[in-house]
Amino acid sequence: MEGGNKVIVTPHRHAGVFMIAKGRDCTILTKNLVPGKAVYNEERHSVQNEYGTEVEYRVWDPFRSDLASAVIGGADNIWIKxxxxxxxxxxASGTTVSHVSDIAGPEGCVYAVEISEKSGRELVNMAKTRPNVTPIFEDARNPAKYKMLVSMVDVICADLAQPDEAMILAHNPSFFLKMGGHFLLIINVSNNTSRPLIQIK
Ligand SMILES: C[S@@+](CC[C@H](N)C(=O)[O-])C[C@H]1O[C@@H](n2cnc3c(N)ncnc32)[C@H](O)[C@@H]1O
Structure with a gap:
């Protein structure tokens, strides 16, 4: 797909993710579920598809989203499609969640759990324009408290930045993960220079 300024957007190997490749550089994007609206002041590109329809993409910034850096870093599968x-x-305030919402699209959905009131307020604002995002103000340690809001899911993604985040994540699959589903755990490494994504089936 080509934009007026000759931007060429092509599908990435992960379904629902797109890219602009320039030499050895690769920018990843998601198709904006809410055209005309940015979430964190990210760059957007409008391009015409083969039917002449304008399609808007949002740049997915790997410096703002660990999941984006995992995609750029060559993660085998993010399971989110x-x-x-x-x-x-x-x-948090929904930076990565907004891209997960783009990828899942109108047929999918994202239940977004956040404990902090301040981030939670921004998350709620973001979700107002995104019908496939359900913000949930709760401690992920207590899935029983939000089980009435969440249906069975294909993927659980945890980015909690807590020393016991694997344990927190482990409380959730028995409530919500479909048979054959997957979970992703994003962990901080000690020097904080890179944050690899660990995938556990
Ligand atoms: C690294 S930030 C998440 C960044 C976000 N995933 C993104 O990429 O936009 C970690 C977040 O986890 C939240 N958090 C920590 N412990 C939590 C818990 N037990 N339940 C829910 N949220 C928690 C923190 O308040 C913080 O907003």
Whole structure:
């Protein structure tokens, strides 16, 4: 797909993710579920598809989103794809959640759990324009408290930045993860220079 300024957007190997490749550089993008609206002041590109329809993409910044850096870093599979139902633990203000919402698209959904009131307020504002995002103000350690809001999901993603985040994540699958589903755990390494994504099936 080509934009007026000759931007060429092509599908990435991860379904629902797109890219602009320039030499050895690769920018990743998601198709904006809410065209005309940025979430964190990210760059947007409008391009015409083969039918002449304008499609808007949002740049997915790997410096703002660990999941984006995992995609750029060559993660084998993020399991999140169009139509996926995702439970996202540690949503913060919704930067990464907004891209997961783009990828899941109108057929999928994202249940976004956040404990902090301040981040939670921004998350709620973001979700007002995104019908496939359900913000949940709770401690991910207590899934029983939000089980009435969440259906069974294909993927659980945890980005909690807590020393016991694996344990927090482990409280959730028995409530919400479909048989054959997957979970992703984003962990901080001690020197904080890179944050690899660990995938556990
Ligand atoms: C590294 S930030 C998440 C960044 C976010 N995933 C993104 O990429 O936009 C970690 C978040 O987890 C939240 N958090 C920590 N412990 C939590 C818990 N027990 N339940 C829910 N959220 C928690 C923090 O308040 C913080 O907003």
């Amino acid at each position: 169009p139509g996926a139902k995702v439970l996202y633990l540690g949503a």
